[in-house]
Amino acid sequence: MTEMTKIVKTLANILFPFTVIFGLYIIAHGHLTPGGGFQGGAVVASGCALLLVAYGSRWVFTRIKEKRLAAFESIGAIAFITVALLGIVFSMMFFGNFLAGSNLLFGTTPATGSTLADFNTGGVLPLMNFAVGVKVIAGLFVIVLIMAYASSAKEWGS
Amino acid sequence: MEKRVIAGALALTIVAVFFAFSIFLLHPFGDPGEVQMDDHIIVNTQNETGTNNGVTSIVFDYRGFDTLGEATILFSAVAGVIMIFRRVKE
Amino acid sequence: MIEYIPYIAVVCMIFIGLYAAMFRRNLIKMVIGITIIESGVNLFLITLGYREGGVAPIYTSLPPGTTYPEQMVLPVPQALTLTSIVIGVAVLALMLSLVMHIYRKYGTLDVQKIRRLKE
Numbered sequence: 625m626t627e628m629t630k631i632v633k634t635l636a637n638i639l640f641p642f643t644v645i646f647g648l649y650i651i652a653h654g655h656l657t658p659g660g661g662f663q664g665g666a667v668v669a670s671g672c673a674l675l676l677v678a679y680g681s682r683w684v685f686t687r688i689k690e691k692r693l694a695a696f697e698s699i700g701a702i703a704f705i706t707v708a709l710l711g712i713v714f715s716m717m718f719f720g721n722f723l724a725g726s727n728l729l730f731g732t733t734p735a736t737g738s739t740l741a742d743f744n745t746g747g748v749l750p751l752m753n754f755a756v757g758v759k760v761i762a763g764l765f766v767i768v769l770i771m772a773y774a775s776s777a778k779e780w781g782s
Numbered sequence: 783m784e785k786r787v788i789a790g791a792l793a794l795t796i797v798a799v800f801f802a803f804s805i806f807l808l809h810p811f812g813d814p815g816e817v818q819m820d821d822h823i824i825v826n827t828q829n830e831t832g833t834n835n836g837v838t839s840i841v842f843d844y845r846g847f848d849t850l851g852e853a854t855i856l857f858s859a860v861a862g863v864i865m866i867f868r869r870v871k872e
Numbered sequence: 873m874i875e876y877i878p879y880i881a882v883v884c885m886i887f888i889g890l891y892a893a894m895f896r897r898n899l900i901k902m903v904i905g906i907t908i909i910e911s912g913v914n915l916f917l918i919t920l921g922y923r924e925g926g927v928a929p930i931y932t933s934l935p936p937g938t939t940y941p942e943q944m945v946l947p948v949p950q951a952l953t954l955t956s957i958v959i960g961v962a963v964l965a966l967m968l969s970l971v972m973h974i975y976r977k978y979g980t981l982d983v984q985k986i987r988r989l990k991e
Contacts, residue, residue, distance in 0.1 A: 655833040656932050660841065662954060690864065697860060701853055708846065719846035724832035733832045738934035747832045752842050759853060763860045767965050771972070774867045780976060790894050794887070801883050810875040812924040820921075820948055821941040824929055836929030836947040841954060852955045859962035866969045 625776050627680035636678035643671030651757040655746040661753040665760025672765045681772035693766045700759030707751050723747040878919040885912030899971050899981045906967070910960040917953045921946035 627633070651664030676684055711720030723730050724747030734745050774780075809815055823844065824836060831839040841849055885908060892905030926945040927938055938944075971981075978986050 654838050655835050658835070658837070658928070658930060660835075660838050662958060694860065694864065697857065701857060704853060705850075708850070719843065721831055721843055724830075731832075734828050734834055734931070736828050738931060738936070738938075739834065741834065741932045745832050745834070747843075749831070749833055749838060749842050752846075753838075756849070756853065759856065763856050764961075766860055767863050770863055770867050771965075771969065774870045775972065777870050780870050787895070794890065794894075797890075798883075798887065801886075805876055805879045805883065808876075808879060811878050811919060812875065812922055814921065814923065814946065817946060820946045823947065824941045824944050828931060834931040836931075836944075837950050837954075840947055840951040845951060848952075848955055852958050855959055855962050859965050862966050863969050866966075866973065 625677070625681045625772055627683065628678050632678050636674055640671055640675055643674070644668055647671065651753055652750070653741075653743075654753040655749045656741040656743070661756030662760055664753075665757045666764065668757075668761045669764035669768070672761070673768050676768060676772060681769065681776060685769065685773050688769070690766055690770060693762050693769075697759050697762035697766070700755050700757075700762065703755040704752060704759070707748060707755065711748070721747040721749075879916075882912050882916040882919070885909075885915065897983050899974065899983060902983075903964070903967050903971065907960070907964060910956075910963075914953050914956055914960075917949050917956065921949035 647664045647668035649664075650659040650667060651661060654660035654664070708719050711717055711722055714720070714722035725731065725733055730744060730746045730748070730750055732742065732744050734742060823840065827833065827836050827839050831843045833839050889905045889907075889909035889912060892908065893902050894905075896902060896905070923943070923945055926943050927935060929944045929947040974986065975981055980986065
């Protein structure tokens with residue numbers, strides 16, 4: 625894909641940080657408001673696709689190799705499985721919630737009924753939200769980047 | 783008309799008759815009756831998992847094994863797309 | 873009869889998707905038909921779990937005076953629909969990659985012409 629004019633590039637430069645901050649807010653507050661890892665990851669990936677359309681896929685492909693993005697996705701998956709396996713070590717259950725009720729990182733328990741939002745609650749859930757969010761961002765960005773690059777190549781060597 | 787159009791229309795008509803009979807056997811919209819698992823989850827979310835969000839506590843704590851399978855599907859989709867376009871690098 | 877209208881809408885969506893996947897010759901239209909079937913099934917999963925006059929199952933700042941298991945919507949079908957949407961995205965990505973390969977090799981997207989070129 626070729627690149628677009630200067631007006632489109634300037635507007636994409638302005639809109640990209642707001643989209644990333646909004647997506648990271650949805651990922652981080654997954655245990656208090658509707659949202660979570662999958663939804664916030666889709667929002668950030670759509671912001672990255674905006675940059676890809678504005679700057680052309682050839683220029684972006686020379687800067688970001690897809691091997692590094694695939695490594696990011698594997699890091700997210702390994703973090704998710706590590707948090708799940710730590711539940712066996714500490715509380716004898718696969719996917720056990722060993723941080724809820726204790727006074728470690730995310731430990732306090734909210735009062736029953738309608739409460740105000742307290743970020744310190746949640747147990748092991750915010751860590752899993754971050755791992756799944758990184759995995760979804762890297763996975764969707766790799767899919768869009770490779771399909772955009774392959775549709776503009778002149779001839780496919782095979 | 784060709785033969786395949788007549789055969790396709792006959793198959794779709796039979797499926798439509800089956801669907802029309804089985805709509806009226808479901809529970810009416812807005813009245814699910816007696817649900818015990820969802821009532822237990824709604825009442826006990828805040829002191830067992832410690833979050834305020836009922837849907838996220840189901841996705842990651844009560845049914846976390848399904849989320850593990852979904853992460854595997856995302857990984858296999860990315861691996862399949864990279865493998866299909868491997869010879870294009872020029 | 874009026875309380876079965878969402879189920880009739882689901883059946884209409886599945887039939888539109890089946891018609892597009894069976895009776896059209898362009899490959900992209902078949903892919904769009906399969907995606908419409910997927911959206912109809914997601915809608916069916918969500919309409920199974922509705923309670924009359926209920927609020928969302930989230931405890932942060934509830935409207936005052938709601939009693940909890942009788943006036944909250946069931947949360948389990950919403951969790952299953954999240955997984956189903958992600959599976960639909962993965963299947964769509966792989967289908968479109970295969971359609972791109974077919975177009976490069978044969979030069980056309982018509983299904984009946986691709987069937988007759990044997991090489």
